[in-house]
Amino acid sequence: CVNASCCSAPQYENQTKLALVGNWGTTGLTYPKYTDVTGKIRLPKDSFRPSPGWSWAADWIISPEKSLLYDADAGHMSFVEEVFENQPRLPGGQWIHMPEAYSDIVSVISSPA
Secondary structure, eight states: OSSSSSSOOOOOOOOOTTTTOOOOESOOOOSSEETTTSSSSOGGGOOOOOOOOOSSSSOOOOOOOOGGOOTTTEEEEEEEOOOOEOOOTTSSOOOOOOOSSSEEEEEEEOOOO
């Protein structure tokens, strides 16, 4: 950032879960307590400021990212899944059936029963 008033960057308060106690804290951190997104650049806590026009609503609290505990479809009663039928062909030719004919966007799905 050339002009600090024109942009903002993510800043992090790093903690680790203490194995014996089960609580989160800063004891045993192998990197700085307050950092940039890489965890390598140390930032003083007082450098954490809200963007212009914003203000802090309250003191800092530990707010774990709960969405990481659930799959993207957790809690839904119905689902829409994209499934693709895979068939190659040469220009002007016929479509060729593939042994693994169906897939989602990232992997092969077995043929329907």
